[in-house]
Amino acid sequence: MKKVPVLVLAAVVAALSFAAGAATAPTQSTSLTIYSGREQQLVKPIMDRFTRETGIELKIRYASSTSLATALVEEGRNSPADIYWSQEPGTLGLVGARGLLARLPQATVGKVPARFSTRSRRWVGTSGRSRVLVYNTNELRESDLPASVWGLSNARWKGKIGIAPTNASFQAFLGATIRLFGEARVRAWLRGLEANDVRFYPNNTTVVQAVGRGDIEVGLVNHYYIYNLLAETPDLPVRNHWFRDGDPGNLVLAAGVGIVASTQKATTAQRFVDFLLSKTGQRLIARGPGAAEYPLVKGVPRRPGLRPLDSIKGPKYNLGRLSADLTPAVRMLLEEGFIK
Amino acid sequence: MTSSAAAAASPGRRAPRFLVLAAGLVAAAASVPIAYLALRALSADDSARALTPLVSTARLAWDTALLAFGVVVTTLAVGVPFAWLVVRTDLPGRRLWGLAASLPLVIPSFVAALALLGAFAPRGLVQEALEPLGVDRLPEVTGYWGALVALTLATYPYVYLLAAAGLRNADATAEEAARSLGASRRRVFTHVTLPALRPSLAAASLLVALYVLSDFGVVSLMGYSTLTTGIYVRYESLLALESAAILALVLVALALALVLVASRFRLRGAIYRSTPGAGRAGKVVPLGQWRWVALAFCSAVVGLFLALPVGVLVWWSITADRLTGRTGVAWSAAAGSASMAMAAAVVAALVVLPAALLAWRYPSLLSRWLERLTLLPSALPGIAVALALVFVGARIGAPLYQSLALLLVAYVIRFMPYGLASTRASLDSVSPRLEEAARSLGRRPVHAFVSVVLPLARSGVLAGAALVFLSTIKELPATLLLKPIGFETLATEIWKGTSLGAYSEVAPSALLLIAIATPLVYALSWRSAWELGAAD
Helix, strand or coil: CCCHHHHHHHHHCCCCCCHHHHCCCCCCEEEEEEEECCCCHHHHHHHHHHHHHHEEEEEEEEEHHHHHHHHHHHHHHHHHCEEEECHHHHHHHHHHHHHCCCCHHHHHHCCCHHHHHHCCCCEEEEEEEEEEEEEECCCCCCHHCCCHHHHHHHHHHHHCCCCCCCCHHHHHHHHHEEEEEECCCCCEEEHHHHHHEEEEECCCHHHHHHHHHCCEEEEEECCCCCHHHHHHHHCCHHHHHHHHCCHHHHHHEEEEEEEECCCCCCCHHHHHHHHHHHHHHHHHHHHHCCCCCCEEEEEEEECCCCCHHHHHCCCCCHHHHHHHHHHHHHHHHHHCCCCC | CCHHHHHCCCCCCCHHHHHHHHHHHHHHHHHHHHHHHHHHHHCCCCCHHHHHCCHHHHHHHHHHHHHHHHHHHHHHHHHHHHHHHHHEECCCCCHHHHHHHHHHCCCCCHHHHHHHHHHCCCCCCHHHHHHHHHCCCCCCCCCCHHHHHHHHHHHHHHHHHHHHHHHHCCCHHHHHHHCCCCHHHHHHHHHHHHHHHHHHHHHHHHHHHHHHHHHHHHHHHHHCHHHHHHHHHHHHHHHHHHHHHHHHHHHHHHHHHHHHHHHHHCCCCCCCCCCCCCCCCCCCCCCCCCHEEEHHHHHHHHHHHHHHHHHHHHHHCCCCCCCCCCCCHHHHHHHHHHHHHHHHHHHHHHHHHHHHHHHHHHCCCHHHHHHHHHHHHHHHHHHHHHHHHHHHHHHHHHCCCHHHHHHHHHHHHHHHHHHHHHHHHCCCCHHHHHHHHHHCCCCHHHHHHHHHHHHHHHHHHHHHHHHHHHHHHCCCCHHHHHHCCCCCHHHHHHHHHCCCHHHHHHHHHHHHHHHHHHHHHHHHHHHHHHHHHHHC
């Protein structure tokens, strides 16, 4: 009995804290709601700058690109979001293919090279990232590394390779490669990896850490992971390796943004997208704390120490195809037991 | 004093209609995620079904069951002896041990997995520490065994808390009677003490198993595939909502099987308390020379499951923060976590009462299924529950969608099974005769319940509220999708750090989470129960 008043009291306190939260909720006439799959640390300076320059308040929901994408699908026409900013061209393509993103003006899409957008103009790239082979500099020299990603199925690499098969960028690479080289060749390559006792990691960060520890010697990841880990552990023996020109292992992907089709604020949303593609926006994207991706608009400097984006020669592949090409990739990974 | 389960029921008596209605409403809310998943699964086309071939789905279900079984066994092996030592013996410092045994509950399981991986990685912290002794490589803690250890860490406190509550609630007079009739101490333990614990252990094992079914953080980091990782793969890779829903329904079926098994175990040979007031505490067992063994056992458990992960977190926060220079302790996030968790604990403890009462006092097919439906959502991964409420919430729209109120609903749906199982376990040791007596003396049903039954079930209700609190405070997937924008919790702060791989930024928030929960674990689950034991 003594406990009942305590419960009641706690309920009252909880109710009051709700009321307080509701009372202090800001109300402004000009605002945008953004679903951001990009991390707060990376994009906060950009968001703050936009609000300072335009007076438009940004309400930002941070979560993984994919869980925000699933939320957009389930919300459908009722989504409170005006903007979807994603890490992954694949999820942008899938959301766009369901008709949930509005068509962007040609002038907006035209600000970035054609390979970083889609013909349907449902989304536009905001930064570029390259697939690379990360390697342990204590165990290997650059000259030891294969010239092509296909070379990783060679027995020379037995027990020394790590990948993150559930990672969206890995799956995008695989989807593009299946499109360009056919199912049979890619399946044979996956089986070669399996014969080489390839090791699976939950994400790119853990692949790079494993390479750093020397558990494995090489890993297939995106180019920017080493920079954050080097910031935490400067003597980590890891470096990026690019394959020969045109190799599918050099595929360049993009993070990108789209305007949610059901928005009532299309003009304001358009302003935000244009800001991301402005010189200011691109500079903040490329040079913010923890950022190591490529700006996509001409004339904006990249982070020092990065090789020029134009010098990375990936395969000829349009990222707009990913929404269709991901399914065969995931199915193959399931069939080969790389994911379950 | 001992009566059979059949006599507990009063089958002739009809359950009060408001009780059925209340329990029905709660069960309906709990069924929202399952209904949503069924809706999605029904719209599956051939390509969705191609992503869930029968053989590999069966394989995933088997691997999931195997892990759940293993974790239940290890948590029982760790939690029951620990609870007995704390409650029934003269173990030195037992109050502190009791607190230390409950605390791992507040460590988010993915943080625990990260810490274990950080500590035991081939060249991790433990190996570094052992380097001078010539240890240059440790066996890797990944896969099944890694997941087993990390999930045991995350869930043995369920067993400990419910077993301790059960031991405190158990009526010592039964044990004393058995002793006086010449039974050996061991025989008393196996024939009187353990059977009296049965409801608690069945409930705790069920909670552990459901937790394992729903877990994503640990198994994905440890590289062990379960139905839940399969569900995430389908959501994340392809937005394949339909095939994810098919796997989630398989998960629900597995959970239902576990619920049925647990309810078979629960009541066999029930032993009721004989006295209506505070139960008499059992005699303290002197450990004698065995206390060193007991202390070694407790030290090993607390060392591996509390000191090690906390130590790794402290290490990470000391060797901190070159990435962004941000060392901020998120106080507003702490306040957000604590107030929402408190609200969820209170609401959950209250809303499960009708179902628990109904199942205990008026057993029938209906009451049993209302209880089971209410238990099931805890087996679902957080993202599935979150998407169900996104689906429903977005259609209701503002101001409810993405409000604290809807977030609270999500927390209660996800975690009220902990309150229900715990409340039910403590009700099971209360003889319905007592309530009948109160009513025959003229008390109205509600009054009889509040004044006679509830005090006896108090430790279970409070333990349940504590479990809901501790689960809510670390919840992530539903929080990210359903919270109002700008509202932060410690779990979302931790998530922001890990998604960049910046573990040093995770550590301060994780430590703060543990600091907040410590006094609550103390107050809710332990002190009140202790007063109960010390009342006479």
